[in-house]
Amino acid sequence: MGSQVSKQVERRNSIRAEKKVLFEMKQSNGSEFPGSDYHPSDRKNWMLSLNPDKVQINQIVWPGTHDSATNKIGFPFVTRPFAQCQSLSIYQQLVTGTRVLDIRVQEDRRVCHGVLLAYSVDVVIEDVKKFLLETQSEVIILEMRTEFGHDEPPDFDKYLEVQLGEYLIPQDDQVFGKKISELLPKRVFCVWKPRKSPQPKAGGLLWNSGYLKDNWVDTDLPSTKFESNMKYLVEQQQVTARKFFYRVENTVTPQADNLILCVKRVTDRIRPYARLFISQCFSRGVADRLQIFSTDFIDEDFVDACAGLTKARAEGNA
Structure with missing residues (x-):
């Protein structure tokens, strides 16, 4: 008992x-940092406001959410605090300005986080399509993956193609150097990451796991995560030379050996320092490598930081 107390x-x-x-x-x-004073007047259409004829795909700093579909995970006040990483619905996140979604699924097409369950993935798809119908130039990255410890839903690749086919941007290395307007009306990079089934084939409507990479660091220590994110970012190519998306996550994760296990309390240790991370990317000479920047419990300020840096890049100021 004494050793446990000492450890805590x-x-x-x-x-x-x-x-x-x-x-x-x-x-x-x-x-x-360049663009840090920018605040979009319409976050729902922030890409449109930057002019799709001028913004290249590899110039975008994509604001993303970690474990995106967990707003209704588990049971309220019982299990939810231990797995909930977002308080907004998928549609609300997109309207707020989120442009990268991280969706975990299990065999029955329900969204999950570990052993806890949320709604059917149909809810996610309907929210995405609602947002796409209400906008014209907003491009999103939809990452769908089989949760650890589960099998993927049968024929899930076909399901995604049927549901989103008219919006899907086909797998093609050339798109990274294109402007947003050159991709329209296609507006969804759908990355499908099955655990056991074959990866999507080259040239198809779905993108495979090689096109969305990260280096997940499992820690609840904020400075450790901050510096680890920076270390791995230093090792990446500049976005203009890259033929895949690379993600950095401004999150820390509850650990089983710590008494504090609620996601919100833990991740709040690093959430206030998203702008500091971008600023430090410039100070350390790696700002040209930042691409997808994700967070728990996304808010407007996080979106503004990413949109502002995107604007500065498109204008040649970063």
Whole structure:
């Protein structure tokens, strides 16, 4: 018992020290970067407002959500706090400005996070299609993957093609250098990541796992995650030379050996430092490698930061 208490005290001290590191870095270095003062007047159409004829796909800094479809995961006040990573519905996230969705599914086409379940993936698809019908130039990346420990739904690739076919951007390395307007009316990069079934084939309507990469660091320590994100970003090519999407996630994750297991309380250790991360990318000379930037519990300020940097890139200021 005494060793467990000692361990928890040590963990709390580590967390407190790491939060202090990020706070002091923000105090001393600030969080400004090219485009940081930009705030879209219409976040639902922020890509349109930047002019689709001028913005290239590889210039976009894509605001994304981690475990996107968990707003109604599990049971309220019982299991939900341990798995909920977003409070908004998929449609609300898209209207807020989210442009990358991370959807985990299991055998029966229900969205899940570990062993906890949410709604049918049909709800996700309907929200996506509703948003697409209400907009004209907004492009999204829809990542669908089989949750760890599960099998994929039967014929799920065919399901995605039938449901989203008219919007799907076919797999093609050339699109990264194209402008948004050159892809329209196609507006969805659908990345399908099955665990056991064959990956989508080259040239098809779905993109395989090789086109959306990241380096997930499983920690609840905010400065550790911040610096790990930076370390892996340094190892990437510039976005203009890249033929795939690379994601950095401004999140930290509850750990089983820590008494604090609610996602919101844990991830709030790093959420206030999204703009600091972008600013540090410039300070450390790797801003030209930042592409997808994802978060838990996305908000308007996070979207504005990504949209602002996208605007600065499109105007040649970053």
